[in-house]
Amino acid sequence: xxxxxxxxxxxxxxxxxIVQLVTIxxxxxxxxxxxxxxxVEAMSRAHKNFNLxxxxxxxxxxxxxxxxxxxxxxxxxxxxxxFSTVESALENLRRRIGxxxxxxxxxxxxxxxxxxxxxxxxxTFPYDEMLDKASFxxxxxxxxxxxxxxxxxxxxPIRAPDVIGWIGVGIEIDDAEAKRLSDQSTLPLDVSFAxxxxxxxxxxxxxxxxxxxxxxxxxxxxxxxxxxxLADGPxxxxxxxxxxxxxxECLVTPPGGAQVCALIQYSLSLAFSAYRSLFMFxxxxxxxxxxxxxxxxxxxxxxxxxxxxxxxQAAKKIRSGxxxxxxxxxxxxxxxxxxTTFNQMIADVAERERKIFRQAxxxxxTGLPNRRxxxxxxxxxxxxxxDTGRSCVVCLLExxxxxxxxxxxGHELGDQLLKEAAGRILxxxxxxxxxxxxxxxxxxxxxxxxxxxxxxxxxxxxxLVVETPLRIDDVNIDIGLxxxxxxAPDHGDEHRVILxxxxxxxxxxxxxxxxxxxxxxxxxxxxxxxxxxxSDMRQGLERGEFSLHYxxxxxxxxGRIEELEALIRWQHPQRGPISPIDxxxxxxxxxxxxxxxxxxxxxxxxxxKRLKDQGIRVRIxxxxxARDLVDQGLPSYIVDLLATHDLDTSVLAIEVTESxxxxxxxxxxxxxxxxxxxxxxxxxxxxxTGHSSMAYVKRLPASELKIDRSFxxxxxxxxxxxxxxxxxxxxxxxxxxxxxAEGVEDEPTATRLTELGCDFGQGWFFxxxxxxxxxTTLLKEYAERPQAVKTRGNVHSLR
Numbered sequence: 179x180x181x182x183x184x185x186x187x188x189x190x191x192x193x194x195x196i197v198q199l200v201t202i203x204x205x206x207x208x209x210x211x212x213x214x215x216x217x218v219e220a221m222s223r224a225h226k227n228f229n230l231x232x233x234x235x236x237x238x239x240x241x242x243x244x245x246x247x248x249x250x251x252x253x254x255x256x257x258x259x260x261f262s263t264v265e266s267a268l269e270n271l272r273r274r275i276g277x278x279x280x281x282x283x284x285x286x287x288x289x290x291x292x293x294x295x296x297x298x299x300x301x302t303f304p305y306d307e308m309l310d311k312a313s314f315x316x317x318x319x320x321x322x323x324x325x326x327x328x329x330x331x332x333x334x335p336i337r338a339p340d341v342i343g344w345i346g347v348g349i350e351i352d353d354a355e356a357k358r359l360s361d362q363s364t365l366p367l368d369v370s371f372a373x374x375x376x377x378x379x380x381x382x383x384x385x386x387x388x389x390x391x392x393x394x395x396x397x398x399x400x401x402x403x404x405x406x407x408l409a410d411g412p413x414x415x416x417x418x419x420x421x422x423x424x425x426x427e428c429l430v431t432p433p434g435g436a437q438v439c440a441l442i443q444y445s446l447s448l449a450f451s452a453y454r455s456l457f458m459f460x461x462x463x464x465x466x467x468x469x470x471x472x473x474x475x476x477x478x479x480x481x482x483x484x485x486x487x488x489x490x491q492a493a494k495k496i497r498s499g500x501x502x503x504x505x506x507x508x509x510x511x512x513x514x515x516x517x518t519t520f521n522q523m524i525a526d527v528a529e530r531e532r533k534i535f536r537q538a539x540x541x542x543x544t545g546l547p548n549r550r551x552x553x554x555x556x557x558x559x560x561x562x563x564x565d566t567g568r569s570c571v572v573c574l575l576e577x578x579x580x581x582x583x584x585x586x587x588g589h590e591l592g593d594q595l596l597k598e599a600a601g602r603i604l605x606x607x608x609x610x611x612x613x614x615x616x617x618x619x620x621x622x623x624x625x626x627x628x629x630x631x632x633x634x635x636x637x638x639x640x641x642l643v644v645e646t647p648l649r650i651d652d653v654n655i656d657i658g659l660x661x662x663x664x665x666a667p668d669h670g671d672e673h674r675v676i677l678x679x680x681x682x683x684x685x686x687x688x689x690x691x692x693x694x695x696x697x698x699x700x701x702x703x704x705x706x707x708x709x710x711x712x713s714d715m716r717q718g719l720e721r722g723e724f725s726l727h728y729x730x731x732x733x734x735x736x737g738r739i740e741e742l743e744a745l746i747r748w749q750h751p752q753r754g755p756i757s758p759i760d761x762x763x764x765x766x767x768x769x770x771x772x773x774x775x776x777x778x779x780x781x782x783x784x785x786x787k788r789l790k791d792q793g794i795r796v797r798i799x800x801x802x803x804a805r806d807l808v809d810q811g812l813p814s815y816i817v818d819l820l821a822t823h824d825l826d827t828s829v830l831a832i833e834v835t836e837s838x839x840x841x842x843x844x845x846x847x848x849x850x851x852x853x854x855x856x857x858x859x860x861x862x863x864x865x866x867t868g869h870s871s872m873a874y875v876k877r878l879p880a881s882e883l884k885i886d887r888s889f890x891x892x893x894x895x896x897x898x899x900x901x902x903x904x905x906x907x908x909x910x911x912x913x914x915x916x917x918x919a920e921g922v923e924d925e926p927t928a929t930r931l932t933e934l935g936c937d938f939g940q941g942w943f944f945x946x947x948x949x950x951x952x953x954t955t956l957l958k959e960y961a962e963r964p965q966a967v968k969t970r971g972n973v974h975s976l977r
Contacts, residue, residue, distance in 0.1 A: 202460050209453060212493060217423045217449050221412040224363050224442055225425040231359060232429070235330055235349060236319040242275045243334040243345045244317065253338045256282065261291050269293040272347070279329060279348040283309065285341070303346065305432035308333045313341050321429040321438035322348070323373045328383050328438055339768060340713050356384045365444055368422070372399050374437040387443075390418035399439060402426040420447035492520065541615040543593055544600040552614035552622050556673045559612070559624055560666055570666050571625040571633060574680040575603075575640065576688070578658040580619035587653065594650045599657065602643040622680075630665045630696065637661055637694040660687040661694035669697050689841065701763075711761060712768050714750065719777055724748050726781050727947035728798070730956070731918060731940045734932045739960055743799045743833070743940065744782045745947045746774070762803070771805045776815060779830075783819050785950050786829040794957050799831045799861060804838035807846040813853055831859035833884070847877055854879035861918070865906060876913065883910040885936075887921025893934075894926040904934050911935070 246252055246267060255263035261282075268280035272293050282291040283303045303309065311318035312333040319332045329348035336343045349355070356369040370385035372395065380396040387395065398415050402424055405413045412425040422443040429438045539551040547555065556572070563570045577583075577599060584592040600613075600621065607613055612624035625636060641659055648655045662683030670676050679697045687695040718724055724746060731741035748756040765771040782798045789796060806812055820827060832853055839846045839862075850860055861882035885906050893899045903919070910917040919931045922941030931939055945956065 205460060209456075210450065213449055213453065214423075214446065216493075217444055217446060218412050220365050221423045221425050221442065221444050224365060224367055224444070225412070225427065227363065228359065228369075228425075228427060228440065228442055231362070232330070236332060238275060239277070239330070239332040239347050239349065240317045240319065240334060242271055243332060243347050246271050247334050247336045247345050253336055253342070256336050256343050257338055265291045265293055268345070275347075276349065277347050278350040279324075279331075279346070281346040283333070283344040283346055285343060289346075290343070303344075305435060307434075308432050309344055312344055319430065320432045320435065321351075322432065323436045323438065324348075326381070326383060327352070328371050328373060339770075340716070351384050353384055353386070356386050360386050366448060368441075368443040368445070370395055370441040370443070372396070372439060372441075374439075380439075394418055395441070398424070399426075399441065402441060403428070403439065414446070415443075420445055422446065492524070544597055544615050546600060546604075546621075547612065547614040549614065549616050549622070552612065552616065552624070553673055553677070555612055556624055556676070559626065560671055560673055560676070563627075563666060564671055568627050569629040569668065571623075571628045571630075571636070572664045572666065572676050572680050573623040573625065573636075573661055574616060574677075574684045575621050575623070575659050575661040576684060577619040578660055578688075583655065583657075587655075591650055591653070595648060595655060595657070598648050598650065599644055602646075603640055606639045606643055620684075622677075630663075630668065633663045633665070633694070633696055637663070641693055659693055660684060662687050663694060663696045665696070669699070711756075712764060712770055715748075715761060715765065715770055716773070718748060718750065719773065721751075723750060724777065725949065726778065726785065727949055728785070728953040729940060729947040730945040730953070731799070731938045732944045734928065734936055734939050739796065739957060741797045741799060741831070741938065742953065743947075744778060744785070744801075746778055747947075766803050766805050769805070771803050772809060775800075775802055775806050775809075775812075779816060779819060783823050783825060783830060786825055787823040788950065789954065789957070790825065790829070792954065792958075794954065794961070795829070796957065797829060797831050797859065799833045799859075801833045801835075801863065802838075803834075804841045804846075807834065807838060807849050808842060810849070812849065813856060816853070816858070817856065827857040831861060831881075833861045833863045835863045836865055839878070847879075851879045854881075864920075880913075880915055882916045882918060882938075884918045884920055884940075887941075890919045890921045890927065890931070890941075891923070893919075894924075894930045900930070900934065903931070903936070907935050 249267075252264070252267050254260075255267070264282050268282065268291060271277070272280040279295070280293045281289050281303075284290045287303050287306060287309065289301050289303055305320070305322065308318050308320060308331075313335045317332060317334045319330065322329050322331045328351045330351060331346060331348040334345045334347075335341045336345060351371050356371065360367045360369050368386045370382060370387060370392075372380040372382040372384075375381050380399040382392065382395045382399075385392050385395060394417055398417060401415055402413065403426060405415075412423050414421055415424045416422075422445055425442045427440045427442070429440060431438050539548060540546065541548045559570065577596070580592065580595075583595060596615075596619070600615065603621065603623075604613055607623065608626075610626040612626075614622050616622040625632070628636065640661065644657065644659050648657065662680050662685070664670070664676050664680040664683060666676055669679050679702065682702050683695045683697040686698075686701060687693065726744045727747055728742040728744055730739045731743060732738065733740050746758055746762075748758075748761065750756050762771070762774075765774050778800055782800050786796075786798050802812075816827075816830070820830065832850075834846075834850070839850075854860055859881040860879055861884055862878065862880045863884045864886040865883045883906060885903055889899050889902050889906070891899075893903050907917045916937040917935075918938035918940055919927075919936050920940050922928050922931065922939040922943045924943055927941075928939050928943055948956070
């Protein structure tokens with residue numbers, strides 16, 4: 179029996195040993211393969227995180243530089259070549275964002291200012307294409323090599339509004355930066371940066387590796403660049419201290435610059451070291467198991483292999499992106515605890531991904547899709563609409579004065595207001611539409627299968643539900659909305675274009691008395707043609723393309739020319755004569771109107787001085803815009819201008835339209851009162867076409883009302899127009915104002931206006947707008963030979 183048992187033992191022990199060794203080998207191989215696969219997957223994530231880090235660094239540099247480039251004081255310092263101020267601003271920004279290099283690049287490509295070093299000041303910036311891309315795209319970023327150092331370098335244009343220079347900002351990629359990048363990973367990664375030298379070799383400038391491993395990096399860069407072009411994902415390379423999972427990222431560099439690449443590496447030796455004790459333990463278990471019993475070895479092997487296989491299969495499913503059902507393993511041993519922990523890990527990862535997806539695509543406050551999600555959905559819907567040939571509507575709507583509500587009632591109540599308003603809007607939208615929170619107080623709506631003919635009705639429905647007073651925490655809140663609509667494909671079929679034009683329409687709605695506005699390309703100040711025209715305007719002022727023509731204003735009672743209106747003219751060298759209608763509005767929207775108004779004031783005052791020196795005293799009226807009415811420096815500018823030419827305020831008068839005053843009535847009236855207190859006459863132009871109330875009219879420090887030509891054109895024959903004109907004349911006289919009629923084109927009109935008691939007439943019947951020399955001759959002839967003027971009653975024609 180004992181011999182039989184020995185034989186059995188001798189027969190089965192080698193078999194058991196082989197089985198155990200094979201089992202251990204399989205477990206070792208599978209575990210090693212799993213570790214390698216997990217390392218590759220982890221490297222892929224680390225590679226993505228590297229790109230996110232790189233994008234975040236670029237965005238931080240772009241945002242900070244763009245903010246400085248948009249600063250008015252900084253642009254003025256650049257424009258006036260105040261380099262000390264520029265250097266101070268660059269240095270402050272450099273310290274704040276931790277940059278290593280800041281520079282101001284002139285239009286000629288010369289480095290005007292550099293901080294903190296000044297070694298490259300007055301040198302030429304070598305990458306012209308970066309400047310061109312920055313001007314076209316608003317910014318550009320590249321890796322550049324300077325003095326053997328690799329810098330993440332961003333260029334942002336400085337616009338006023340044309341490009342007047344560029345801001346360059348760079349952060350050096352040094353060993354410390356590479357170490358910080360490595361420390362951000364959950365894995366002990368190694369990060370290296372190198373650039374390609376003219377002789378074809380790689381120069382490693384930054385690496386977390388040391389010793390022989392670092393010395394061999396140039397060859398690794400060559401190998402990685404070759405194999406990465408043939409492989410999809412990370413590769414493995416052998417180095418002096420072992421094998422590494424390696425990902426190569428060749429970074430964006432400017433034309434003519436050295437190629438810059440980054441290596442992200444994870445040591446497989448380090449990854450496997452954590453499992454060596456496990457492999458040794460399994461081997462000991464195998465040896466002991468052979469000595470105990472074949473049956474126990476079989477039970478133990480089965481008990482170990484089955485749950486390990488289950489965990490391995492679950493791990494593979496997780497690696498592929500799916501989450502398996504919980505592993506069922508009824509045991510209280512270590513394997514059972516591992517299965518329980520693994521099940522909990524699967525549940526936690528799935529829940530975290532669900533939360534991440536929710537936070538990435540939906541607004542926490544309202545539960546609506548966020549801007550990123552809306553843009554993604556909009557792309558698909560626009561493609562669908564284009565394929566089906568149906569139109570759709572995109573609307574941006576904003577709660578008016580929301581910041582005032584927040585500041586007055588608190589952010590908590592403001593949040594409740596946003597949720598209540600969003601809920602009301604959602605109630606009136608069909609399920610086929612898309613509604614999202616676009617920004618703080620701005621929402622976006624995609625209206626499926628609707629056209630421009632449906633906009634008015636949809637706007638009315640939204641306004642009706644939202645503008646009903648909200649009651650929150652016993653507080654009644656009246657809110658208003660501004661809505662900007664864009665129709666696709668009428669206004670574009672690309673989502674970025676659609677959203678930009680919706681923002682243009684929304685901005686017009688904010689400034690309009692109407693609550694909603696549909697996009698109108700003719701009112702878009704950002705079209706290339708309008709931007710080009712604004713660029714030409716500044717150059718035109720410098721080249722003398724602009725001039726003033728002067729139209730007489732005749733006192734109807736005496737027939738004398740007492741006043742002139744200055745009217746701007748633009749003779750473009752390529753486009754020919756450009757009507758003020760085509761550039762005044764664009765100048766107001768882009769901010770050029772201030773420059774234009776001051777040129778007109780200066781030219782008109784110079785004309786008044788010339789007339790005075792020739793013994794002709796006449797008042798010149800100059801038109802100013804709504805933007806000028808908020809220019810608090812305008813009164814002092816006029817005072818200085820008159821003083822420079824030794825003139826008093828009686829030679830200059832201001833004309834402003836009724837609608838311009840009503841854009842910001844309180845601010846406008848305050849500025850007009852300042853001008854009036856200086857002794858200047860104020861005329862309200864186009865009276866009767868705006869929206870001002872009598873309450874505002876009586877507060878206006880005006881000396882004159884100008885009746886719009888639409889009421890004057892048929893006043894000689896139309897009884898309704900006569901009643902309107904008579905009413906305006908009586909209104910003006912009741913406020914001690916003189917009244918001027920615009921658009922007097924014939925003698926019957928002039929005669930009828932005289933009979934109605936109008937004070938002044940202006941129009942082609944009396945004289946068309948003419949250059950200063952022609953008007954001067956006319957005024958001299960009139961002064962010398964008043965009898966030569968044709969007269970019928972008290973009406974005089976100067977033609």
